[in-house]
Amino acid sequence: MSERPLTVMLVAAEASGDDRGAHLARALKRRLGEGVRLVGVGGARMRAEGVESPFDISELSILGLLEGLMAWRKVVRRADEAADLAERERPDIAVLIDSWGFTLRVAQRLRRRFPGMPVVKYVAPQVWASRPGRARTTAETFDLLLTIHVFDAPAFQREGLETVFVGDSTLALDFGAADPARMRERIGAGPQEPILLVAPGSRPSEIQRVLPAFEDAVRILKAERPGLHVVVLAAPTVAATVKARVAGWPRGCHVVEGEAAKRDAMTAATVALACSGTVTTELALAGCPVVVGYRLGPVTHAILKRLIRTKYVTLFNIAAQDFVAPELIQDDCNGPALAREAALRMDDADLRRRQVEQQSAALLKMGRGGPDPGDVAADAVLDLARRRR
Template identity: 55%
Template structure:
C-alpha cells in the first residue's frame, strides 16, 4: 500500500507524522510519499521542496506568492502522477491543498482524495464546504461542530478529534522550568507565543514588544518568556534579542513546561490556544492581518470568534484582540488585569477548561481514528475497482 501525504505548514506536518505512525501500526507494509516538513520526513515522507515557502496567510500575501504556490502545486501533482498512490491525504492549508486536489482530480480521477482538517467554514466563507464536497471523497474533521457544514453538501465526514486535545503534559515540570532560568517560584511570568508563520511574527511582535515594555515598567518583577515555533526560530530570536528588556527565549521542546509555569499567556491566535487551555494558563489572544488583506477578507468573516474554545462555548471566554483591537494599549489593559487579579485568572482558567469538553476532550486518539478512516477509504476504493 502506498499513501501520499501532503502538508504545507508546521501544524500539518505534525498531523501528517502522527497519521503516518498510526497507519504503519495497522499496515506495516505501507509506504509513504508526499510533501511535508521535518516531522513527516522522520516517518519516511521525502518532500520534493521545503514547505516553509508555503507558509502564507492573507489574500495580499497569497497574491504575491501565487507564482511560487502554482509551481509547488505542479511539483506535488507530478509526484502523485509518478508514484500512483492508493490514496492522497491533503492536510489542512486550504489554499494550497484545494489547488492540489482539483489538479489531482483531473489527472488521477480514480485516486481517492481525503481532506484532513476542513476549512473553518463556521468562521468565514461557508461556500468552501460545497467546493470541498465537489473536489474530494472524504473529510477527516477535527470537531463535531465541523461535520454538519460538510455533510449538508454530501461530503462523507469522519470526526477524528484534535490532537491538541490529547497533548501529554504529564512530564512538563513548571517548577524545574522556572528554576533552570532563575525565575523565582512566586514571580509573575508572562508567556508570549507569537505564532508560527512569518507574517504573524512580522505583524504581532511589534505590538507585543510595545505592550510588554509597559507591563514591565509598571511591574519590574515581571518575567517574560517567549516560546518560539520551529518554523520561525531565527526570525523571532533576532527580533526578541533587540527588545530593551530581559526575555527568556525557549524552544518548542520546553513550551508545555512554560505553559504550566505561566501566570498569564499572550498568544497569537491558533491551535496553541487549545494547548494553553489544557495547561491551565489564563490567556489573552491577539491577531493581525496585513491591512489590505484584512479589508479584502473582512466581509467573508461570519463567525463570532477566532478561538476554537470560544466558538465551541459560543462566548468570549478568552479575550480576543483582533486587527484594530490588537493594540499595545488593549494588550496592556487585558494582560495587566489578569496579572493583577488572581481570582480573575482562576475563573478564566476554569472556564477555558470547561470549554475544552465542548470541543470533544476525552475522545479516542485522533491519529488512530484518522488512520482507520483512511484505510477504510482505500479498501472501499479497491473493492469498487475489483
C-alpha cells in the same frame, strides 16, 4: 509473494498540518507496519515519521488574501511539484491536510492525473465562519472529509460528502511530562514570581504584524514590573527572526524552542499573550489563561469583515460561544491594550482561576478526552483505501 505495501501520500503545508500528518503517519504504521509506505510533502515532524518532502513547506505558510495573491505563482509551482511526486511514487490514496488554497490546487492536479485515486481532505474549511460556498467545492473535489470540530460536518454532509469527525490532535497533547519548575530554574524565576509567556505565531506574516504589538506590551509590563520574567516561544518556521527580535528586548526575556521546553513554559506561565491559532488550544490544555491578539493585512481585514459570520476567532471561544479569553483584533491588538489585559490577570488570581476553568469547560465541548484523532483518521483512511483499492 506478499502484497505490495499500501502507499499513502500525505501533504501538509503548515506547522499544524505537519503535526497532524505526523500523528496520522504514526497511526498508519502502528496498524500496518511494513505494509504501508508513506510519501508526500511536510515538515520536520512528518520527516521524522519517514515522509521526505521535496521542498521546504515554510514558504507556503501564508495567511491573508493579498499575501495569497502575491504568492500565487509559488503556490502553483509547489502544487505542480506535489503532483509530480505523486507521478513518481504512485500512491494508492492521498490525504491533503488543512491549508485550503494549496491543498485544493494539489487535489485538482491529482484528480486530473489520477482520476481513480481516492483523495481525502483532512481539516475542513471553516465554512461556518466565512465563504460557505467552499462546502460544495470540497464535496466536488474530495472523496472523504476528516473534520476536527464537532460543528463542521453538517454543511458538508448536506452537499453529499462522506464526513468523519476525528477530533483535534491538539486536544490529545499530554502535558504529564511538563515540568514548570524546570522552566523556572532555567530562567532564574522563583516559585512565586510571575512569568509572561509570549506566543507570537508560526507564520512570517504573524511575526511581522503581531509580534510588534506583543513587544510593545512586554516593554510596558517590564517598565511597570522590572522583575517580570518573559518567555517567548519560537516556532521552527520563524525561530531565527524571533530570536533576532527578542535579543533587543529588556533584560529578563528568554526564547525557548522545542516541544519539551514549550510545554514546560506553558505550564509555568502565569498568563500568556498568544497569536490566534493552535497555540491557544495548547495553552488552555496547559491550564494557562490566555490573552489573544491578531492582526491581518489591511486589505484582507477589510474584505473578511464583510465575509466573516462569527464574532469569535479563538476555537475554545467559538465552542463556548463566549469571550472566555479576550480577543484583541486588528487595531485593538496594540501594546497598551494587551498589557492591560495581561496585567489584570497577573494581579487577580481569582480571575485567572475562573478563566482557566472556563477554558477547560470549552475544551470538553471541543472533544477533549475522546479517541486519539490520529487513530480515528487512520481507520477512516484505511477503510476508504480498502473500499477503493
